[in-house]
Amino acid sequence: QVQLVESGGGLVQAGGSLRLSCAASGRTFSRLAMGWFRQAPGKEREFVAAVTGSGGTTYYTDSVKGRFTISRDNANNMMFLQMSSLKPEDTAVYYCAAGQFAYVRGQRPADFASWGRGTQVTVSS
Secondary structure, eight states, X not given: OOXXXXXXXXXXETTOOEEEEEEEOSTTGGGSOEEEEEEOTTXXXXXXXXXXXXXXXXXXXXXXXXXXXXXXXXXXXXXXEEXXXXXXGGOEEEEEEEOSSSSOOOSSGGGOXXXXXXXXXXXXX
């Protein structure tokens, strides 16, 4: 497993932008698919975006397509989520997750093996 630490959350007005970062430990980072999930109060954890180990293929949930961009820097063991045109419904704790393979196995939390502690994103209306 890898150790993951998120950063970059905060309070932003609707229409604003934030960039989340995820720092990963371990030398196998480039061999692992990575993803972002979020969980709002009283709701289940939901998939936001994922990227393959090489960074060549990305996946997004429909509600963030065109607004969020996932990327990774394998040389520095980092992953990012650039969020733009933020909406109040984007408010949640955002979690970084690592898979066990280079391909994205699925979009369920169970498809990812390692998790960070999360970073709060709050979008005010």
